[in-house]
């Protein structure tokens with residue numbers, strides 16, 4: 001599994017791994033909370049319930065939960081409305097708020113590597129190690145002579161606790177916290193059996209930011225973020241047509257709004273998409289050296305904004321590669337009365353679906 005080691009809550013995890021009361025995979029975004037209820041694991045994993053709840057714009061700002069009470073209230077509403085039963089929670093923190101560094105160490109066994117990383121991490125992480133939870137992922141054990149490439153991940157404790165305290169305030173128990181970049185990787189690995197020779201880009205377009213994760217086979221080769229997402233599309237529509245945020249959201253999603261010319265709406269959405277694409281291209285320009293084995297050959301989109309009908313084809317034209325909207329449930333069993341809802345919002349559930357495969361204590 002390509003996830004980040006035991007997860008950044010790993011010290012707690014072994015306490016919660018007995019029985020199968022199921023889990024809630026909760027992706028707390030700035031625009032909405034996405035939850036999947038799951039049972040079983042591996043090939044027996046089933047998605048049994050789901051929900052999406054809007055979140056007030058005061059709840060999360062600058063990638064930190066500013067109002068745990070608002071987040072807890074939205075989670076409680078989801079639990080009641082959907083009849084969610086599980087209480088153990090798998091969650092994510094936003095990639096842009098996380099420190100991710102690539103490092104190279106002499107070849108050594110797993111136990112020694114852990115010690116080495118703990119000893120050396122201070123040289124890579126620009127933050128007091130007392131204030132962060134540290135984790136790592138081995139990327140490659142043989143690319144250069146006798147060395148190990150490692151992805152170091154440090155997450156500020158106050159950032160994690162802003163998310164976990166909101167979950168606790170909703171009466172739930174956080175047992176795994178991952179980073180959205182790696183949940184996205186898991187989603188891809190679970191559903192698309194990556195070709196080890198192929199380089200592809202996962203692009204998740206949310207409300208405030210978009211994630212780019214370039215994968216070589218099932219390993220992350222590059223991560224970057226773009227501070228532009230669906231909210232900025234809505235703002236541009238609102239400003240250009242002098243609409244309220246709600247009206248603009250409606251116009252953006254449906255492409256029409258009574259009393260307005262749909263070509264005007266389309267033109268603004270295209271301008272916003274162009275801006276997003278400029279930013280994505282700029283971020284991708286930091287990846288690799290442009291050699292043949294680093295050419296991106298496909299893009300998999302996800303996130304709420306990936307549902308904009310014109311976006312995939314615009315990205316495909318701009319980057320000259322095939323682009324598809326990911327199906328996070330391609331290889332997962334979805335059962336129960338919520339199946340239609342889940343499948344029709346599949347792109348929004350990409351990160352929660354990646355999380356749903358995580359279990360406490362796994363590496």
Ligand SMILES: Nc1ncnc2c1ncn2[C@@H]1O[C@H](COP(=O)(O)OP(=O)(O)OP(=O)(O)O)[C@@H](O)[C@H]1O
Nearest residue numbers: 029030031032206207208209230231303304305307
């Ligand atoms: N059908 C749709 N068509 C176009 N855009 C949509 C659609 N459904 C939702 N969106 C947009 O997707 C965005 C929300 O996506 P998502 O749920 O991935 O974001 P988030 O996780 O809440 O935010 P972030 O990750 O940026 O903090 C909103 O801007 C919303 O307008």
Ligand SMILES: [Mg+2]
Nearest residue numbers: 029030206207
């Ligand atoms: Mg999000």
